[in-house]
Amino acid sequence: MGEVSTHMSCDEASTPGTAPRSTFYQEPYRNYFGFLAPYCIAGQHIWRSIVLLIHFWVVEGHHLERVLRQLGMKQGILVDVDTSIELHKITLRGKQDKNWFKEHAMHIAKWATHATIADAPPFHGEMSYNDKYMGGFIPALFAILQNRPRTGTLW
Numbered sequence: 001m002g003e004v005s006t007h008m009s010c011d012e013a014s015t016p017g018t019a020p021r022s023t024f025y026q027e028p029y030r031n032y033f034g035f036l037a038p039y040c041i042a043g044q045h046i047w048r049s050i051v052l053l054i055h056f057w058v059v060e061g062h063h064l065e066r067v068l069r070q071l072g073m074k075q076g077i078l079v080d081v082d083t084s085i086e087l088h089k090i091t092l093r094g095k096q097d098k099n100w101f102k103e104h105a106m107h108i109a110k111w112a113t114h115a116t117i118a119d120a121p122p123f124h125g126e127m128s129y130n131d132k133y134m135g136g137f138i139p140a141l142f143a144i145l146q147n148r149p150r151t152g153t154l155w
Contacts, residue, residue, distance in 0.1 A: 029070050029071060029072070030071070030072045044071075045117055047064065047071065048064045048071065048117045048118040048119065049062065049064065049114075049116070049117055049118075050062065050063055050064055050065060050114070050116040050117070050118055051111055051114050051116075052107050052110060052111045052114070054104060054107060054108060054111060056092075056100045057090050057091075057092055057095065057098070057100055057103075057104075058090075059084075059087050059104055059107045060087075061081060061083065063081050063118075064118040065118040066078055066081070068118060068120045069123065069127070072122060072123060072124070073118075073119070073120035073121065073122060073123055074120045074121050074122070074123040075120070075123070075127070075133045076120060076133065077132055077133055078133075
């Protein structure tokens with residue numbers, strides 16, 4: 001396979017059907033494993049954990065099932081993920097002395113009992129434009145791009 005563009009301009013993406021097919025190509029991370037030290041790729045099952053990442057006041061969902069393709073697995077159709085608006089509003093302003101272990105006890109307990117690992121069959125090559133995943137993703141992408149801010153950024 002020759003050179004394939006991994007980026008596209010807003011103009012290319014804003015009109016359905018005008019971007020070249022080769023533009024939509026995801027390159028799995030495994031292509032870079034040979035450049036990493038062995039300890040960097042040990043325990044790959046941990047990479048696929050679907051857990052909450054907790055660091056003091058920050059609690060963020062780690063949803064690897066949404067990026068299986070980058071890990072060399074077949075990507076399924078994405079389902080909506082519940083994102084807590086209240087958690088994202090938390091700032092450290094005036095809360096430097098807060099006991100975050102106590103504050104986030106519910107999330108820490110959920111993290112401690114959560115053992116879900118994202119898994120899917122291996123996938124090699126390019127995903128077909130007609131794949132079920134692409135069928136759900138492309139209309140959503142174009143809807144977002146049609147309503148993009150005037151600054152020229154995509155999201």
